[in-house]
Amino acid sequence: MKIKVLGCSGGIGGPARTTALLIDDDILIDAGTGVADLAPRALAAIDHVFLTHAHLDHIVALPLLLDSVGPQRRQALIVHAQAATLEVLRTHIFNGQVWPDFSRLPEKDRPYLAFEELPPGDEVRIDGRRLRSIPVNHAVPAVGYLVSGGGGALAFSGDTTRTDSFWNALNAVAALRYLIIETTFVDAQAELCELAKHLCPAMLAAELTKLQREPEIYITHLMPGHEDAIMKEIRHHIAERTPLRLRQGQTFEL
Ligand SMILES: [Zn+2]
Numbered sequence: 001m002k003i004k005v006l007g008c009s010g011g012i013g014g015p016a017r018t019t020a021l022l023i024d025d026d027i028l029i030d031a032g033t034g035v036a037d038l039a040p041r042a043l044a045a046i047d048h049v050f051l052t053h054a055h056l057d058h059i060v061a062l063p064l065l066l067d068s069v070g071p072q073r074r075q076a077l078i079v080h081a082q083a084a085t086l087e088v089l090r091t092h093i094f095n096g097q098v099w100p101d102f103s104r105l106p107e108k109d110r111p112y113l114a115f116e117e118l119p120p121g122d123e124v125r126i127d128g129r130r131l132r133s134i135p136v137n138h139a140v141p142a143v144g145y146l147v148s149g150g151g152g153a154l155a156f157s158g159d160t161t162r163t164d165s166f167w168n169a170l171n172a173v174a175a176l177r178y179l180i181i182e183t184t185f186v187d188a189q190a191e192l193c194e195l196a197k198h199l200c201p202a203m204l205a206a207e208l209t210k211l212q213r214e215p216e217i218y219i220t221h222l223m224p225g226h227e228d229a230i231m232k233e234i235r236h237h238i239a240e241r242t243p244l245r246l247r248q249g250q251t252f253e254l
Pocket residue numbers: 053055138159
């Protein structure tokens with residue numbers, strides 16, 4: 001299994017792309033602006049999208065993808081997410097006003113899109129690849145994902161602030177090789193960080209004391225313009241582990 005980072009920024013501007021991870025050529029975790037760099041043929045190959053939560057930076061490319069390549073696809077693209085996230089998509093995106101309801105269009109019995117509820121903690125297997133959702137703690141209902149294949153496991157936090165459920169789940173995974181975790185703001189923005197339920201470097205350092213495994217650690221969702229400052233603060237707080245900045249285009253093999 002190969003996991004490619006299509007987008008890993010907390011915002012847009014210049015080369016920054018928002019959150020999306022591509023597993024092999026057919027599964028996405030989140031559908032941020034990074035998805036839009038894929039060629040049409042690659043877009044049409046995506047059969048499953050696993051969402052962490054309903055915030056726009058994680059879903060924005062999904063409606064456009066369906067409209068752009070839906071006619072070339074034979075079956076519905078399946079969106080996997082917890083009920084609260086699917087409800088937001090139905091009510092506020094695919095509502096016939098912001099965007100067509102592709103769960104019923106272009107034909108009711110041959111739609112472009114199917115919603116599949118994935119309760120937090122549950123796992124889906126697709127051709128030997130396992131994706132387990134793990135509840136995290138964000139401003140809206142949100143999960144991270146544990147992706148496992150024959151060569152170990154990768155954990156992705158999605159957007160979160162302080163959490164115990166995520167760390168408890170990871171501590172039970174002996175094969176954990178990689179951790180991708182968000183750090184959105186610098187320490188000086190701690191107040192905003194608390195409000196928006198993200199992590200800043202000091203909070204990340206405290207959170208990592210709960211982790212009993214030693215995966216390679218990569219930082220995602222940094223705010224554009226603050227990347228170097230955030231990574232500098234992380235290096236200051238966390239001397240014993242050496243988190244690296246996640247890079248767009250980076251790949252992981254499992
Ligand atoms: Zn969010």
